[in-house]
Amino acid sequence: MPDLLQIGGITDEMRERLEEAFTIHQIDDFDAEAITHVITNGHDGVSPDLMAKLTNLKAISGYGVGYDAVDAEEAARRGILVTHTPNVLNEEVATTAVLLMLACYRELLRDDAHVRSGNWEARGGAPLTRSADNQTIGIVGLGRIGQAIADKLAPWTPTIVYHTRTQKDVAYRYYDNLVEMAQACDTLICITPGGQATEKLINADVIAALGPQGTLINVSRGSVVDEAAMISALQNGTLGWAGLDVFAQEPKVPQALRDLPNTVLLPHVGSATHETRAAMGALTVDNLLQHLKDGTVLTPVPECAHL
Ligand code: NDP
Secondary structure (H helix, E strand, O other): OOEEEEOOOOOHHHHHHHHOOOEEEEOOOOOHHHEEEEEEEOOOOEOHHHHHHOOOOOEEEEEOOOOOOEOHHHHHHOOOEEEOOOOOOHHHHHHHHHHHHHHHHOOHHHHHHHHHOOHHHHHOOOOOOOOOOOOEEEEEOOOHHHHHHHHHOHHHOOEEEEEOOOOOOOOOEEOOOHHHHHHHOOEEEEOOOOOHHHOOOEOHHHHHHHOOOOEEEEOOOHHHEOHHHHHHHHHHOOOOEEEEOOOOEOOEOOHHHHHOOOEEEOOOOOOOOHHHHHHHHHHHHHHHHHHHHHOOOOOEOHHHOOO
């Protein structure tokens, strides 16, 4: 049976299917020349050093849609097919974005703490919060998930605007200038890919433009936001609130961010439900099995689509 290198965790269902077709090796015990396939996740990816060592590697199946932890252009040059899991997680990640946004607007964590601490009974009701209705919401990255977020927000009757590198064929207002868009928005929701092209796209100027009444939601990658600039803006009140699923140095989250009352923090769980992880896992395995069958894959990343 061909040799598969497993990087990161997989579910029992994935393992059962994979064991029928591959010998699975763990990262601390494998013969580099024997490995023909890799399964990995969006966080660990495949390092350039490892890719260079795996001289017989034919396919990398990514358990996630974001593949910034794999150099897909280099893989394509080496003739290695890289796959990911687009679409099957759109709705779940959109739910996570909406959840973070609503938790910020309605001070969910503060009010939950108010009840648990006994302060409701001891001191009376909680202060008022902001309505999430009728807000101007800027989506940074209107791709598969960005569109799902826009759709999922519809009951809150927002005005949706967006920023991407290329204008899309949609009815929402397009901004090619992110600072201008931030100025016009109550909330920015960031859902671009990670990697160099989006490094600190949400910089100090964008954060300042969003302003003291503004809310920043990040469900993309921690690298997309200038984390230090965001923390100081949240501390000094020049940014109102932040709802974050992703961080610059996961799983490390700066103490300053954890101490702030105007943040809602999640441990990168955008797609992490049983249902969605099952669908992602099935597609991740399907890509590998398809490759064994006839050398093709179901969902290659764009850089490898020509292979
Ligand atoms: P898509 O490729 O469908 O969409 C990406 C969007 O970002 C496009 O609209 C693209 O438009 C835009 N974009 C890309 N680069 C830039 C840039 N430099 N500046 C501005 N906009 C840019 O991807 P998905 O919607 O499927 O996924 C998006 C990302 O979400 C993933 O790559 C991943 O990082 C993240 N994600 C996070 C999860 C979590 O658990 N928190 C789970 C799943 C995904 P254009 O090319 O015109 O610029």
